[in-house]
Amino acid sequence: MEGKQKENYTTHGILSNFGFMLREQWTFEKKPIFVWFLCILSDLVVSLLGIYFPKVVLDSIGKSISSSEFLLRISSLTVVLMIFQYVSFFSEQSVIIGATRILNMRFYIGKDWKSLDMDYGIAMSKEGKMRIEKAHSSINRNVYVNMASYYINLVEFLKSILGLISFSTVILLLNPIVILILLVTYLLDGIVSIKIQQWEISVKEERAVVNRCLGYVLDDISNSLMAKDIKIYKMMNWINANTSKYINEYKQLEQRVQRKYTIQRLIEAVLIFVRNGGAYLYLIWKMFHSDMTIGDFTLYFGAITGFGQWLSQIVERISSLSNANYRVDDYRYLVEMKDHMKREGGVAIPDVKAPCELRFEDVSFQYDDSEHIILNHINLTIHKGEKLAVVGNNGVGKTTLIKLACGLLEPTSGRILFNGIDIRKFNRDDYYKLISASFQNVCLLPMSIAMNVGYDNNTKIDREKLNEAITLSGLKEKIASLPNGMDTELVPSVVDGGINLSGGEMQKLMLARAIYKEAPLIILDEPTAALDPIAEQEMYLKYNDLTKNRTAIYISHRLSSTRFCDRIILLDQGTIAEIGSHEELMKLSGKYKELFEIQSQYYKSDMEEEKREKKKRDKR
Ligand SMILES: Nc1ncnc2c1ncn2[C@@H]1O[C@H](COP(=O)(O)OP(=O)(O)O)[C@@H](O)[C@H]1O
Ligand SMILES: [Mg+2]
Incomplete structure (x- = not known):
């Protein structure tokens, strides 16, 4: 299908993700990278001193050195240990975790930015939605499991590798066989936990589906906009039933995951028994059969215990790192997604002040997650300065048609020409300059009314133009009634003293x-x-003024509201069923006339009632 991305999910590979994450950290903030190295180094010194310290103490006692020298040795070692311990603790707690939290916010913003910036059609497509969902779950707020946890895990991983190397050296001096026993048992451990990790990742998709459903019943539905309808139409039962259904699915999924982990822990316990038991028996045997001092014994004892800890940390970090690696993949999978529309270059756009012609040439469209063809071979030319009305029942595809005209969606086949140029030849963002649109949903930002109307990349607002727009839109009286007029701020949930507008005012x-x-x-x-x-x-009366010098498309499901347009098209079942002026369509005696007559009966009585109400209000 043309205009749709068909890319398969690919992992980037460990090295590529390593480079990506390093670049992200480096471009964002360099300091933490130096702190990582400091942290790795100091931790290594602390752990080596940790096993060396007791040996020094015990051997000194054995060799009966002077008490002042003994004190000097102990205190100098203590001071060194304290310094490195402080550095390691400080760097780990405050800097690494803090930096990771901040970086996670950056990824969060990166994801939101991409979701808004990517082609609208891709963001709305099945694949786009899936990628956004995956990236979103990668950057959850838990700094130990989200994508940014990559850094924490990486530092810990490097630390453990260095620790393992240094402790192995100590143990090698004792007996290489000991290392072998340790390695084999830990390897088995590692294999089990990696297998489980992989299995858990395979249930991730299942989890995303359940989470999406749960998110819908728990978050989307519970927002205040829906509460009214839910109360009035008694939809609570449906919500209750579905919430329990999804929670049940969620529970079953989590239980399956937990069962797997229980098995892993059992295997682990057996391996610990074999490993530690063997190593300690050997040490005790050696104490009795060689000249090993008590100081050496504690050193090796510490090294063997430490070796296990380093190794299990490595195994643990490998699995956390591979988990974080998948999250990095999921994130990159979204942010590196290529747009389909032109984002660079492109032909120059026409003069924004000259009227334009828009032509649909054999345009068909189908949403990729629906079987249904919404628009089927549409051919239509909207002439320079023409006022076109598009009418048709709900769901017939009127909004889809204009999303295509706006370049938000791409035709599945056919093309759309702006002044004779295929709109795909323009730079996507330049093309938006040619379009002014009010959609069915409301998009308000927490700014003043003036800014909400006139915001255009921060260019200064033209107050005269603003006044004209406010007057034409019918907001003048409302704004006059506000103490701060056009400078009144909107969105009270974010702005102190902001106001709410009614649906009609918005x-x-x-x-x-x-x-x-x-x-x-x-x-x-x-x-x-x-x-x-x-x-x-009132708006109809002003329609000519507000569309002056422009080509205009007016959409309505209310037929009587389109008489002031030059031409009307009636959409039905994906095609233009009827086209012409109001009089022509009435003469046709087709579907338009039929719908018009049905609607106008209801509309007239509505209108008369409203007029009576207004008279009453005016009298008072
Ligand atoms: N993002 C989407 N994915 C799949 N189907 C959609 C999407 N948006 C709209 N539709 C479907 O396309 C049809 C036309 O929708 P729309 O253009 O909004 O109709 P209208 O504006 O005429 O009421 C409807 O059946 C609607 O359910
Ligand atoms: Mg619509």
Whole structure:
């Protein structure tokens, strides 16, 4: 299918991810990298001193040296130990974990940024959604298991490798066979835990599905916007039933994971018994059959115990690292996803002040997660300065049609031409400059009303233009009633003293934003759906002014609202069923006329009632 990415999931490999993570840390902040080295070094010194210290003490007692020399040896070693211990503790706690937390935020922002910046069509596609979901779960807030835990694990891993090498050297002096016993048992341990880790990763996809469903019932539904409908339509039972169903699935999945871990722990216990028992028996035997001092005994004893700890740390870190490595893969899988539309170069866009022509040439479209063809071989030319209305029942594909016109979605086949140029030839982000649109959903930022209307990459707001847009959109009275007028801030949940707007006011604000932006193509998707009939009527009267000098597409499921347009198309079952002016379509006596007459009956009574209400209000 054209316009869709079909990439298979590929892992990047350990080295590539290592390079990626190092680059990320390096470009973000260099200091932690130096701290890692300090931390690795000091930890190594601390652990070597840890096994050497008792030997010095015991051997000194045995050799009956002077008490002042004994004290000097002990105190100098203690001071060195304390210094390195402090450095190692300090670097681990405050810097590594702190830096990891901060870096995780960076990945978080990286993921959000990418989700917003990537082609809209890709973000909406099945694959895009899956990648976003995976990246999202990679950057959870738990610093020990998220993607940024890579750094903590890497440092610990390197530490353990160096520790193992130095302790092995000590044990080799004793007997290489001891090392062999230790290695074999730990190897078995390692294999078991890696196998389990791999198995757990294979259930990750299952987990993502359950989490998505749970997330929906727990988070999406419980937001305040849905509470009203849920109460009124008594949807709680459905939610209860489904929440328990998903929690049950979640529980079963987790239990399966836990059972596997129990088996692993059992095998581990047996291996510990074999390993430690063997090594200590050998040491005790050697004490009685050679000239080994008590100081040597403690040194080797410490080295053997320490060896095991280093090795088990390595095994543990390898599995955590491989887990973190998968998370890095998941993240890169999203952020390195290529856009399909042109992001660089591209032909120059036409003058934004001149009216434009838009042509659909044999355009078909199908969402990749649906069987259903939404638009089927659409051919349509919207002429320069023409006011086109698109009507049709809910779900017929009106919004999809304009998303295609906006270059948000790519046609499955066919092409869309802007002034004769295939819109795919423009740089995607440049093309957006040609379009002014108000969509059905509301997008407000916690800024002033003026900024919400006139925000354009921080360029200074043209107050005159702003006033005009506010007047045309019908927001003038509302704004006059606010003490701070256009500078009133929105989104009270983020801004202190911010205000809430009603649904209709927000829709007017979205309309004002579309009017303010000087683009040759203006698209209004159901701009009056939340307005009362009077406000709606007022908007129709002003429609010519607000689309002046522009080519305009007006979408509505309400047929009577489109009379002021030059041409109307009626979408039905993926095709343009009827096309013409209101009078022409009425003369056709087809579907348009039928729908028009049904709708206008209801609409008239609505309108009359509203007028009566308004008169009553005015009298008071
Ligand atoms: N992101 C999507 N993925 C799959 N199907 C979608 C998506 N968005 C919309 N649809 C489906 O496409 C059809 C047309 O939707 P839309 O263009 O929004 O209709 P309209 O604006 O005419 O009400 C609907 O059946 C809707 O369910
Ligand atoms: Mg729609």
